[in-house]
Amino acid sequence: MSSSKLSCRICGCEADHHRYIAKETIMGSFERFFYFKCLDCGCLQIESIPKDLGRYYAFPYHAQILELGRLERKGTIPLKQGLGKLVLLSARRAKRARVFLEKLFPGFLCDLGELGIDQESRILDYGCGRGSFLFRLHGWGFKNLLGLDPYVEVQQQLPAKGLVIKKGDYTQLTGIFDLIILNHVIEHLENPLLVLKAMREHLSEAGTIIVSTPLADSYGWRKFGNCWAMWDPPRHLHLFTVKSMAVAAQKSGLKIAKIQYDSGQNNWTTSQLFSLSPESGRISTLSQEELSRHQKKLKKYLKMIDALGDSEMASFWLKIG
Template identity: 30%
Template structure:
């Protein structure tokens, strides 16, 4: 069941969050092709070539942003990612083939473990944990996991179906922390004040604790190829889109030490599959066809080849940063 769209109140947002410079219009009139949130949306890009931040202007106001999630995938609506039996079979074959042929097995394994494969299990908090799938995987690897969500529907699923403890409410309302790892997977692009969120994450970490952030890469090969149809844009839920350089800068502003940021092409298959030409995509239509699956395979191959020569072209940025404190 799809909940009827309700107009989303907005606020102006013409200057770059990261450096304060003016932005130039990159795309106009974008619509939510994924979950049918109402409105037409404009994206700006920072005029400073050293920054590269992309953002919504105007953007949903803080007290209105929830309307953009009425039909979101964490609410279990049946129109998300529907695909025929043959599309599932072809995708399983082609995706597995691409991983093996392109030598991505190790990268895929590391990605599934959110790059904690060489870190001893401890206490892990996932911010904006969605349906809890990732937390369940990390729990199976020996981590003591905890989720945080502001969406009560998603929270109920994590607690009752996954059996994972969860804090329902804004991240800043978690009073005690001492986590070894705080994870944000495709969350930071959804928030109005990314540095404030990173500062809260730092507060919740132990000394020498680790922050892990995954987010779409505004400088990816997919963005250059698909343009306004790139899956990573996702208006109006993605308020900011970052580059590796900008993420590093924000981590430093939030007080983290020695941030390291790189990109990965491992998700290119899904990006290619979910970035159909604008003329072919109906708003709210989530059906995956064999043509989509084949486009995903072809894009995974192309993106992996580009990545060999341009390590900043991956579809996602990965940020890791430590909390260093001075002993008393």
């Protein structure tokens, strides 16, 4: 770590910010990159964005990180659609019922109900990848879904009515949305402020932007440092803090309405592996059974970190401010 006079791309602070060297680990190249952490807003950001950034998103990275899980492309089941409507209404009208509802249904349904989202709401998933989350929403009866991603390849006509996935970026957006989702996208953006401002222009007056991202003012960052799995150089260009997200929101005509913290058990386990053997410790070296045992031991500990608001990830609910 050293100091050098640099300008923060989020708050504009120009100072001798602390500098760090981080290694690419997920793909196993162990190439080194310089980052700096803003002395004012705390945003951890890469000094120089690689001109060939696309090569760091090759197949091994997508296979291990971006494309986990199996797509459900089946049509909507009427019973499931009806249950989805019931959960959305219940979460909106009776917040006390949420604890019970989350035991039976996905937590995101309760979140959307709390936000006043229903199955007719216009929803954009920006940086949607292959659209896994959109297919889940469609399965619960949502009918106005758009996914936009600059890297996705839509090779065939989607069989789902009311669900569209397109290759492209914010410059191709049209229309207004009640909910815009940036799920672990903002840390990958070369110009986060520009994209947030564009999202603001396509948000309804009562709408919400949900930004989920790692936090560089978390216990995980302080504990693991260079071995923190959520650092992920050079793909993560900007790692926000709560303060820097508030600054970015304000500069984009938005404000933080709510923060949900998430310690992320898998990420914690990966960080531990990197710290034990940074040149070879990949999550794939552990069996599923070993990972399961390890995560159970972590569960209570990580819940405490969530309660303290010191988790290594968070979801920010942004409203027009």
